[in-house]
Amino acid sequence: MKISQKIEQAAKEDRVWWSFEYFPPRTAQGLQNLLDRIERMRALGPEFVDITWNAGGRTSELTSELVKTCQKLIGIETCMHLTCTGMPKEKVDIALREAKQHGCRNVLALRGDPPVGKEWEAVEGGFHYGIDLVRYIRKQYDDYFDIAVAGYPQTHLLPPEEAALEMQYLKDKVDAGANFIFTQMFYDIDMFVDWVRAVRAAGITIPIVPGIMPIQTWNGFQKATSLAKITVPQAFLDELEPHKNNDEKVRELGTKLVANMCRQVLAADLGIKGLHFYTMNLEKGCRMLLEELNLVPRVEVVKPLPWRQSLTPNRRAETIRPIFWANRTRSYLSRTENWDEYPNGRFGDSRSPAYGELDGYGIWLKQSKDDALKLWNTPTTVDEITALFAKFCLGQLQALPWSDSAPSSETTVIAQQLAKLNSLGFLTINSQPAVDGARSDDRIHGWGPANGYVYQKAYLEFFVSPELLDMLIPHIERDINITYYVINNRGDLRTNTHSDGPNAVTWGVFPGKEIVQPTIVEAISFMAWKDEAYELGRQWAKLYDPDSPTRKLIDGIMDSYYLVNVVHNDFKKPEAIFEPFFKAGAEYAAKHDAPKTNGHAH
Numbered sequence: 001m002k003i004s005q006k007i008e009q010a011a012k013e014d015r016v017w018w019s020f021e022y023f024p025p026r027t028a029q030g031l032q033n034l035l036d037r038i039e040r041m042r043a044l045g046p047e048f049v050d051i052t053w054n055a056g057g058r059t060s061e062l063t064s065e066l067v068k069t070c071q072k073l074i075g076i077e078t079c080m081h082l083t084c085t086g087m088p089k090e091k092v093d094i095a096l097r098e099a100k101q102h103g104c105r106n107v108l109a110l111r112g113d114p115p116v117g118k119e120w121e122a123v124e125g126g127f128h129y130g131i132d133l134v135r136y137i138r139k140q141y142d143d144y145f146d147i148a149v150a151g152y153p154q155t156h157l158l159p160p161e162e163a164a165l166e167m168q169y170l171k172d173k174v175d176a177g178a179n180f181i182f183t184q185m186f187y188d189i190d191m192f193v194d195w196v197r198a199v200r201a202a203g204i205t206i207p208i209v210p211g212i213m214p215i216q217t218w219n220g221f222q223k224a225t226s227l228a229k230i231t232v233p234q235a236f237l238d239e240l241e242p243h244k245n246n247d248e249k250v251r252e253l254g255t256k257l258v259a260n261m262c263r264q265v266l267a268a269d270l271g272i273k274g275l276h277f278y279t280m281n282l283e284k285g286c287r288m289l290l291e292e293l294n295l296v297p298r299v300e301v302v303k304p305l306p307w308r309q310s311l312t313p314n315r316r317a318e319t320i321r322p323i324f325w326a327n328r329t330r331s332y333l334s335r336t337e338n339w340d341e342y343p344n345g346r347f348g349d350s351r352s353p354a355y356g357e358l359d360g361y362g363i364w365l366k367q368s369k370d371d372a373l374k375l376w377n378t379p380t381t382v383d384e385i386t387a388l389f390a391k392f393c394l395g396q397l398q399a400l401p402w403s404d405s406a407p408s409s410e411t412t413v414i415a416q417q418l419a420k421l422n423s424l425g426f427l428t429i430n431s432q433p434a435v436d437g438a439r440s441d442d443r444i445h446g447w448g449p450a451n452g453y454v455y456q457k458a459y460l461e462f463f464v465s466p467e468l469l470d471m472l473i474p475h476i477e478r479d480i481n482i483t484y485y486v487i488n489n490r491g492d493l494r495t496n497t498h499s500d501g502p503n504a505v506t507w508g509v510f511p512g513k514e515i516v517q518p519t520i521v522e523a524i525s526f527m528a529w530k531d532e533a534y535e536l537g538r539q540w541a542k543l544y545d546p547d548s549p550t551r552k553l554i555d556g557i558m559d560s561y562y563l564v565n566v567v568h569n570d571f572k573k574p575e576a577i578f579e580p581f582f583k584a585g586a587e588y589a590a591k592h593d594a595p596k597t598n599g600h601a602h
């Protein structure tokens with residue numbers, strides 16, 4: 001059924017409705033689990049779901065697969081996003097043909113974001129703007145599909161002539177045949193209301209569906225709003241910031257703030273009866289919001305479900321559950337519901353549907369070309385690169401291609417050690433210090449509910465040259481408490497671990513709760529992350545001319561360096577993780593005599 005018909009029906013019945021957006025997960029297991037989650041979240045009564053399209057098309061086949069499964073097997077009305085980015089006409093044709101074959105009647109036509117540092121460019125034989133896609137779909141499929149387009153309440157803040165131009169573009173998309181508008185997320189209700197009124201004043205009459213992003217964690221909220229440059233009312237910050245180390249509290253307060261905003265949207269006499277939730281593939285935040293709005297019954301205690309076969313085809317025949325649940329298969333399904341409640345992206349569980357995504361649309365450097373060049377200049381030697389990394393760790397550089405925000409406060413505890421490692425040639429991109437039972441409200445290390453204790457194993461992740469790696473490994477292997485994974489850009493993996501299972505590196509003990517284990521290290525997520533890690537380096541290189549020394553230097557590093565992660569499993573020895581690095585670095589220095597001045601590759 002078309003979404004516009006559903007909207008019409010709900011309006012006739014004068015009832016509020018809602019829908020859920022999901023993105024294609026990064027790993028096969030994440031995908032299986034997302035399907036289970038979508039199926040479970042049906043109980044929350046979404047009118048339909050929609051599936052994002054990955055800019056550049058890396059997981060675009062997955063979008064089609066997901067559309068098919070939701071539409072045919074889960075049996076829920078589905079809207080497919082489709083973008084122009086990296087899509088010649090033939091690929092658009094395939095996507096639309098498959099959508100139709102699968103019974104999908106709804107497409108959100110978008111341009112897609114430009115790759116960073118670049119102007120948006122159409123591929124040869126492709127489309128330029130969302131409107132081109134709208135026209136093409138109408139021409140090819142007449143009115144078979146409902147077509148949605150994107151609207152941006154934030155544009156209302158632009159200078160008047162620019163805002164008017166954006167409004168005209170929106171009007172053109174509607175005149176070209178769009179049936180309804182999904183908006184970008186927003187938190188400023190006044191701005192939203194003004195924008196909707198302006199849309200109506202411009203003669204646009206089709207339904208507007210507001211995009212609602214639940215607030216799930218402080219970091220997630222910060223990242224999502226800064227990436228999309230979304231205005232956040234001061235009242236939100238005043239309420240949330242004092243609790244930024246307690247994600248449970250942030251979500252509780254964030255739910256109230258966002259629910260309040262939703263109530264105002266529904267009450268504002270705008271004719272809006274529907275709310276479109278950006279789930280980020282997470283369940284609890286949406287459920288809490290719907291409960292707070294009294295749209296679904298409140299579930300106080302999640303009772304363990306009895307063991308049952310999954311309805312997802314791939315999981316129907318499953319007899320083995322992941323190692324964590326080996327002895328507790330009965331509670332597996334209900335446990336997986338909440339396993340990624342506080343995703344922190346560092347080394348999340350690759351089985352989680354929410355694994356490794358920040359915006360759901362793809363991986364790009366977060367800086368514009370100008371900003372990137374200002375930050376990182378034009379290094380021409382390895383030493384200049386290591387110096388950038390060392391400066392970042394010391395808090396003297398705002399960002400690296402792999403680290404979009406300044407080091408966290410807990411990183412400052414090991415800043416000197418990290419800076420030294422970097423100057424020795426280990427280019428660190430991620431780390432955590434060991435923590436042996438800090439209070440959960442600890443200013444630096446704390447997280448989670450009050451009156452608990454949190455623990456961490458020391459962790460390091462870095463790029464390193466083959467020669468320096470060869471010197472490091474024997475030192476690492478001398479410490480039986482260290483486990484490591486080494487991978488290159490071709491995907492050859494080496495490890496001294498003896499199981500494929502996850503290694504918990506962050507866990508917390510809280511009153512009246514099971515142990516919470518938000519961060520793990522495991523082979524599958526490392527392998528999935530590896531593509532992204534090398535891709536970020538490639539994108540950095542591409543900011544420079546193809547023949548420039550900087551381009552060649554960074555490409556050379558991405559071609560030859562290994563990506564390594566190391567866990568020191570004895571969390572009572574915070575300094576022990578650094579020792580093998582200092583020894584290997586000293587050995588390297590002795591071999592190369594004056595290592596830090598000549599700038600040769602390590």
Ligand SMILES: Cc1cc2nc3c(=O)[nH]c(=O)nc-3n(C[C@H](O)[C@H](O)[C@H](O)COP(=O)(O)OP(=O)(O)OC[C@H]3O[C@@H](n4cnc5c(N)ncnc54)[C@H](O)[C@@H]3O)c2cc1C
Binds near residue numbers: 184
């Ligand atoms: C609800 C929603 C869902 C989204 N889902 C995805 C997704 O799944 N995958 C993804 O990659 N991205 C997604 N995005 C992001 C979106 O692709 C980007 O924001 C993109 O930059 C704009 O797409 P659009 O279709 O709104 O752009 P368009 O309407 O094509 O506009 C793009 C730009 O071109 C300008 N423009 C438009 N028409 C003309 C014209 N005729 N002449 C000159 N300039 C013009 C506009 O001012 C605008 O700056 C989503 C955004 C929203 C709001």
Ligand SMILES: NC(=O)c1ccc[n+]([C@@H]2O[C@H](COP(=O)([O-])OP(=O)(O)OC[C@H]3O[C@@H](n4cnc5c(N)ncnc54)[C@H](O)[C@@H]3O)[C@@H](O)[C@H]2O)c1
Binds near residue numbers: 346358402404431432
């Ligand atoms: N490593 C993985 O397996 C993995 C898995 C999924 C996603 N990712 C991606 O990794 C990135 C980081 O994820 P996050 O949310 O944990 O990031 P984050 O920015 O929170 O960084 C994690 C920790 O590492 C520290 N850190 C950041 N840059 C560092 C550097 N250069 N050297 C040493 N320490 C540094 C930070 O201070 C922080 O404490 C994201 O882009 C995420 O998508 C990584």
